[in-house]
Amino acid sequence: MSSPAAAARAPINPSKVPMFVRHPLFRPLAALAILLLIDLLMVPGFFHLEIKDGHLYGSLIDIANRAAPLVLAALGMTLVIATRGIDISVGATVAISGTVAAMLIGGTMVMQDGVPEYVANTPMVWALCAAMGAALLCGAWNGLLVAGLGLQPIVATLILMVAGRGLAQLLTDGQIVTVYYKPFFFIGSGYLFGLPFSIYIVAAVFVVTALLMRKTALGLFIQSVGINPVAARLAGLKTAVLIFFVYVFCGACAGVAGLMITSNIKSADANNAGLLLELDAILAVTLGGTSLAGGKFSLAGSVIGALIIQTLTYTIYSLGLPPEVNMVVKSVVVFLVCVSQSAEFKNMWRRAFPARAKGDAS
Amino acid sequence: MSARSPYFTSLVTVALLAVLLGAGGFAYPGFLSEQVLFNLLIDNAFLLVIAVGMSFVIISGGIDLSVGSVLALTTMISAWLLQTWHWPPLAVIVVALALGAGFGAAMGALIHYFKLQPFIVTLAGMFLARGLCYLISINSITIEDPMFVAVSQAQLPLFGGFISPGALIALITLAVAVYVAHCTPFGRAIYAVGGNEQSALMMGLRVGRTKVLIYAFSGFCAALGGVLFSFYMLSGYGLHAQGTELDAIAAVVIGGTLLSGGYGYVAGALSGVLVLGAIQTLIAFDGTLSSWWTKIVIGGLLFVFCVVQRLMAIGAAKKAAI
Numbered sequence A: 001m002s003s004p005a006a007a008a009r010a011p012i013n014p015s016k017v018p019m020f021v022r023h024p025l026f027r028p029l030a031a032l033a034i035l036l037l038i039d040l041l042m043v044p045g046f047f048h049l050e051i052k053d054g055h056l057y058g059s060l061i062d063i064a065n066r067a068a069p070l071v072l073a074a075l076g077m078t079l080v081i082a083t084r085g086i087d088i089s090v091g092a093t094v095a096i097s098g099t100v101a102a103m104l105i106g107g108t109m110v111m112q113d114g115v116p117e118y119v120a121n122t123p124m125v126w127a128l129c130a131a132m133g134a135a136l137l138c139g140a141w142n143g144l145l146v147a148g149l150g151l152q153p154i155v156a157t158l159i160l161m162v163a164g165r166g167l168a169q170l171l172t173d174g175q176i177v178t179v180y181y182k183p184f185f186f187i188g189s190g191y192l193f194g195l196p197f198s199i200y201i202v203a204a205v206f207v208v209t210a211l212l213m214r215k216t217a218l219g220l221f222i223q224s225v226g227i228n229p230v231a232a233r234l235a236g237l238k239t240a241v242l243i244f245f246v247y248v249f250c251g252a253c254a255g256v257a258g259l260m261i262t263s264n265i266k267s268a269d270a271n272n273a274g275l276l277l278e279l280d281a282i283l284a285v286t287l288g289g290t291s292l293a294g295g296k297f298s299l300a301g302s303v304i305g306a307l308i309i310q311t312l313t314y315t316i317y318s319l320g321l322p323p324e325v326n327m328v329v330k331s332v333v334v335f336l337v338c339v340s341q342s343a344e345f346k347n348m349w350r351r352a353f354p355a356r357a358k359g360d361a362s
Numbered sequence B: 001m002s003a004r005s006p007y008f009t010s011l012v013t014v015a016l017l018a019v020l021l022g023a024g025g026f027a028y029p030g031f032l033s034e035q036v037l038f039n040l041l042i043d044n045a046f047l048l049v050i051a052v053g054m055s056f057v058i059i060s061g062g063i064d065l066s067v068g069s070v071l072a073l074t075t076m077i078s079a080w081l082l083q084t085w086h087w088p089p090l091a092v093i094v095v096a097l098a099l100g101a102g103f104g105a106a107m108g109a110l111i112h113y114f115k116l117q118p119f120i121v122t123l124a125g126m127f128l129a130r131g132l133c134y135l136i137s138i139n140s141i142t143i144e145d146p147m148f149v150a151v152s153q154a155q156l157p158l159f160g161g162f163i164s165p166g167a168l169i170a171l172i173t174l175a176v177a178v179y180v181a182h183c184t185p186f187g188r189a190i191y192a193v194g195g196n197e198q199s200a201l202m203m204g205l206r207v208g209r210t211k212v213l214i215y216a217f218s219g220f221c222a223a224l225g226g227v228l229f230s231f232y233m234l235s236g237y238g239l240h241a242q243g244t245e246l247d248a249i250a251a252v253v254i255g256g257t258l259l260s261g262g263y264g265y266v267a268g269a270l271s272g273v274l275v276l277g278a279i280q281t282l283i284a285f286d287g288t289l290s291s292w293w294t295k296i297v298i299g300g301l302l303f304v305f306c307v308v309q310r311l312m313a314i315g316a317a318k319k320a321a322i
Helices: A002-009 A017-022 A026-042 A059-082 A090-105 A108-113 A124-148 A153-172 A182-189 A197-215 A218-227 A229-234 A239-265 A277-287 A299-318 A325-341 A343-352 A354-361 B005-027 B034-043 B045-059 B067-083 B089-113 B118-136 B146-153 B165-183 B185-195 B197-202 B207-233 B244-254 B268-286 B292-321
Strands: A049-052 A055-058 B156-158 B161-163
Touching: A026 A299, A055 A059, A059 A090, A059 A197, A059 A218, A059 A239, A059 A277, A059 A299, A090 A124, A090 A153, A090 A239, A090 A277, A124 A153, A124 A239, A153 B244, A153 B292, A182 A197, A182 A239, A197 A218, A197 A239, A197 A299, A218 A229, A218 A239, A229 A239, A277 A299, A277 A325, A277 B118, A299 A325, A325 A343, A325 B089, A325 B118, B005 B268, B005 B292, B034 B045, B034 B161, B034 B165, B034 B268, B045 B067, B045 B165, B045 B185, B045 B207, B045 B244, B045 B268, B067 B089, B067 B118, B067 B207, B067 B244, B089 B118, B089 B146, B089 B207, B146 B207, B165 B185, B165 B207, B185 B197, B185 B207, B197 B207, B244 B268, B244 B292, B268 B292
Parallel strands: none
Antiparallel strands: A049 A055, B156 B161
């Protein structure tokens, strides 16, 4: 857990402290570090890792494992927000993809016999393809409304948010679909080389996305759409195609998150799977330092943001506070982060501490 | 042209309502009785009040996602003050309404003075209000106050049927809001801010004051909705009215208010809410359709109305270009 943090800090020369402080990832990393410090002091054995049955166990692994769906959703959301958009249908997409996978792998029939049957109704590969297909369709639908029709992103995705869970419930007839096929559980709760398999999925998605954004011009294009859509279009960018792509990507991320959640809880609950996940994802992106006004974005920041949220949840649970405190803390954090990011606040700060601001600006 | 487009969608909604009710009356005997229609109002009184507040916010070009949570928080605070502290019911209602308005005003101030997006501020407000509910109690609190019970059981006779005091309060709120929106300087300022905030500022309108007041009004409406909801349910619960903010937005959009701000009728909230209510009642009357069809149909309607609004805006822009 601490190794990515250390890796991010390593290239910065410690003699140039102001530069280190001004690094965009400094604030999210500092927030995560403070949370971990609280855990270190308050929760006994927090950093304790041990190997049981060849698997690595410990609070840090647990947090990383549980944060996996949120990290995925936050990665997709980052690109959407970078284009000045927003996708509030992530939770509904999670429900749809999870439901499709659970129904195809099955099965409700096995339940009635009373004999556990470990044969998938549909070959698992096809079921996963179908689930991802459904998620891509959801993303494409959002993309079509935003890029094709020019609807405001929040309204366009609101439609799927309202109807999506209804569609998922329609598929399952309002029932919770339980999965009995063991290989499917590997996605959400399996272990590979001693670490949870979900961490590998997240790492793969992160690396592929980061490479696409860094090594191709795609990242630059997305950023320019977010900074000024009209200028980007006049400069010859196919803005509509780019915007369509980010919504499809967000749908795909939500689809994988849905598979992970369904596989982890071994069932698909169309009503509650991924409930409020979109809000946590937006929160993670904001915490990671990506501005909601679009433009510059940070994938690594969003991953750290998601880890902050999960660590916060874990801390609140292990401190014995009622879990409901979580929502209040989250909302206060959003208020503080948004206000501190706003230009008005920076102006006020500059007026209040002119000397320090001068030093910062140099 | 553009001034007429919300007028047109409002008429479409009224026609849609008539068709829904007509189809219901045709398919199910007894559907078109007065009481079924009054029940539409009684069951959706809180939604109507919230949609009225939401209309103001949307006309001003913003959005308020916190209303459902503020409603839940109001039921929770009312129940808590009544049952644990034994406050007089009127004082409870006044405090609850003041808290709602204050909550909204605080969000409006953040939105205006820090130039934050309404969406993210009210989203945080939504989390905060829900979280505060659970801090009071995780469980549902039953309200046993005699006045609340009396109001919840009261029936006001009307045209051979009856409506609840809650429905009457909702209609009065609507009437006041229509008057404020169309006949006062404040109402005109709301439309001006929604049309173009920069222009409104240059015209010398007090944009900051207007925006804070709009969100305060929306918060007040959410709290009033909460009071009506506690009359209706006689309990306070943190899980009350989940997703109501979406229903309210859907009702406002279906009622013909443009989501881009600046155009719309507050009265459209009534037709929007009644359409949503009629769909729910029709699905309940049918008996074979499951509740999730409501979500799918509302999603579909929202889609159709958004697309129609968008196409009309594109058409108007083309006409203006010619």
